[in-house]
Amino acid sequence: MTRAFNFSAGPATLPESVLRKAQEEMLEWNGAGASIVEMSHRGPEFMAVAAKADADLRRLIGIPDDYAVLFLAGGATTQQALLALNFAQPGQTVDYVLTGHWGKTAIKQVTPYVNVNVAASSEANGFHDIPARDTWQLSADAAYVHITANETIHGVEFRDTPDVGQVPLFADFSSSIASEPLDVSKYGLIYAGAQKNLGPVGVSVVIVRRDLLERAGQPRADIFNYRSHVARDSMLNTPPTWNWYLAGLVFE
Template sequence: MARVHNFSAGPAALPEAVLRQAQSEMLEWNGIGASIVEISHRSAEFIEVAARAEADLRTLLSIPDDYAVLFQAGGATTAQALLALNFANPGQTVDYVVSGHWGKTAIKQVKDYVNVNVAATSEASHFTDIPARDTWQLSADAAYVHITANETIHGVEFRDTPDVGSVPLFADFSSSIASEPVDVSKYGVIYAGAQKNLGPVGVAVVIIRRDLLERSGQPRADIFDYRSHSARDSMLNTPPTWNWYLAGLMFRWMLDEGGVTEFAKRSAQKSGLVYGAIDGSGGFYRNEVVPGARSRMNIPFFLPDDTLTARFLTESKAAGLLALKGHKAVGGLRASLYNALPVSGAQALVDFMHDFQQRNG
């Protein structure tokens, strides 16, 4: 079997070492005579797995003790809806800064519960930049300010944590979490679907400053109440145990590789290679994002016409470069450079790009 270089935007690549460990433990985990996916989430064995995963994630991201860590089913989109239900009163204003598709999606999940103020948006420029901080029209009494740290589709990324004053800053970190050091204490809530940098699809991580859990929020079923999930260590109901276990293996792998400082170096190297190939192509390849807002994780790029794009996709797949098709919202091509993709994968893509240009430019 030959594994390819996987540039999928999500579900995304997992490290081979993690997959092989999961494979070896699939039939029997830790000598108990059963698979991890078969045992109770309330068993001592699984509780140990869950506790280690949380401890490793806290170490990996330097999460302070005054933050709760939840492992949740439903993904980031469910988390988006629960933000308003848990942390804003009915009809209260919330501020959203929109820098791409997922920022707009986040608003859709809360608009029926709260008064949404779009404090800033870069839609007029087709989401090729981050709205400048001095243009944000923030509300004085907002329950929170929401940003999307990295826009997977449009390829724009906040390179610094914006200052929003005393109002809690909430952020969707789905596609950039654990790719560089982040000061968690600057955020009220950080949430992320695991299926890009943290593990498999089917589980999301929600990091909440504990004092925010004291907010009454809105009438909601207990299953939608983050206070209840925190009190039960994310086991209010049966959690996605296999996905949680795999995420734990991923956290341990990232720590063993050197942690977020090491992955920041790799991310800079990988994205530098690909942007260098684009910028050095004389216009054959183009990326439309303002350089200061370019994502290190997701790089959309375009060829001169659709015929070349189709040819690039066919030939790159044959060359062992998987999932380079751009999102349907923008078209073109896209390379996702998450933590599990090695630097050699980015180099292989760049080598192919150079060769393709020589043959078709």
């Protein structure tokens, strides 16, 4: 077998060592008599896998203790919709800085729930740059400010963390998380689909400052409540165990 060079803008290449270890353990994981996808996600075997993945990601990125880490099913687009439900009151203003395709997607997901203020946009010039910080029209009472850290389609990336004052900064880091040092403490929330840098498609990572979880947000089903997911260690419902397991191998 000859593996191709994979420069896909979608699911990225996984390390061959990860794929081979997963291959070896597909029929039986760690002498348990079953594969990781056949075990209970609340059994001690998988709980150990999940705990190690959490610890390894915290070490890899440098996540402070006052931040919770969630491993959730669905892509980053799902998380975009949940931001407003969890952290903004009905009708409250949220600020979005629009620098490309994925920023437009993020705005689309929250529009039904909140008042979206596009504080700055580079759409008029084809998303060729990031609007200068002194041109941003931020709302004094915004629930949060949202940026897309790296727009893969338009090739625009924030190289520095913008200062948005006391309002929490939320960021989509799907394509650049873990690619270089990151000061998590400058953000209220970071989210990312795993398939670029953290593992296989099918699981997302949410890193959220714990005090923000106390916000009432909007009426929502419990399954859409980040606070409930944190309380159950990302196992409020059956998680994507195989994807979580593979991501954990990447973190090692």
